[in-house]
Amino acid sequence: MSDRGRPDRDAELEDALVRARAGDRDAFGDIWTVLAPRVSGYLRGRGVVDVDDVTSEVFLAAFTSLQRFTGGAPQFRSWLFTIAHHKSVDEIRGRVPESAYEPEHDPRSVVSAEDDVMQAVLGADVLRMLGALTDEQRDVLLLRVLADMSIEQVAETTGRTTGAVKQLYHRAIATAQRTAAAPAQDSSRRPVTSRLPLTIAGT
């Protein structure tokens, strides 16, 4: 899957990678600018609480290992999201026990103050969609769509077979479409809390 409609992003990322490897500090900022929103969205979609902190950790981990990385923009993007995936696993693992989970404190269900109205509405829809998916479906969908990973890459990152990934992806799309079309029962504040305990327990 390619980053449809955003070919300039890959070119920009490629250029930034070359400059970053050459020691240009500004290039790191460019990489952040290009990829941080997606990484942040991925982490938020997976239920990470401290999204900004974990996003920063992901980039720091990548930046400090950049000299050992070989590959172009697509490989870097996949690598970065693999780091993000593992970071999110760590974060969710290290969180409070499931019994102490409080839905109203989940960042995916609370619209932050700085979000504008449109983003809040869009976010609520997306989060409601994601909340209707199983953990596996959500992982596959997010990696496939936000990280632009291939089926094989998603399979490797999540430790599943390519057949399973394909099936999960298609089911995720179908479920998301059904959910998006269905009227939200209470989309204002708590769109995706029903499955969150599974998210925590399953990862």
Added chain:
Amino acid sequence: MTADQRHLDVPELLRDWADAQHPEPSAALHDFLRGAAPLAAASAARSGGPRARSAARGRAATRAGLTMKVAVVLTGLTITSAAAAGIAHVTSEAGGPAPAGPSATAPAVPDADLEPETSGAPASVTTGPVTPAPSSARPRHGTRSAEPSKEPSEDASDDSQPSASTDATDAPEPSATDEATGSGSTVETAGVSTPAADPTDAETP
């Protein structure tokens, strides 16, 4: 499923939503991006996490353990000396023969012409504390005094063990992230073909 449902572009919706995120860089990353922190410093700041903390805890525990051992050894020696002095005193005052000690006392004992005080005392001072252990409670300390001689060798082996074992056991749960970033091989693997480390471990609770 209605036509609207079929035509809903879920991936595009997700991308739009994700692209609208505005993450704020953390202080460490901010420093890094500003060039204020060199790579190593940024790495250290990043790694100020559970693994580094557990390693620090391990080192502190090692130091504390060694200090404790030294204190125990010194205490043992002190008690031994006190026991030795006490036994010598009791022996000399009782005027009896020195406790059936080791063969080292033999040269002193046979001289029956000497007064008991003079024959017993030196023998018990030099050899009494190590072996006598008759009925009093003190000799128990005396027997423990044999331990200190073993301590240094244990310390030598312990010196290297705690940090290793601490790292192994005290370390946080297998960090999924380290698998992706920690080793160079993983990074290179990721760069060449696919970036995954071994996520299976990460996924398995």
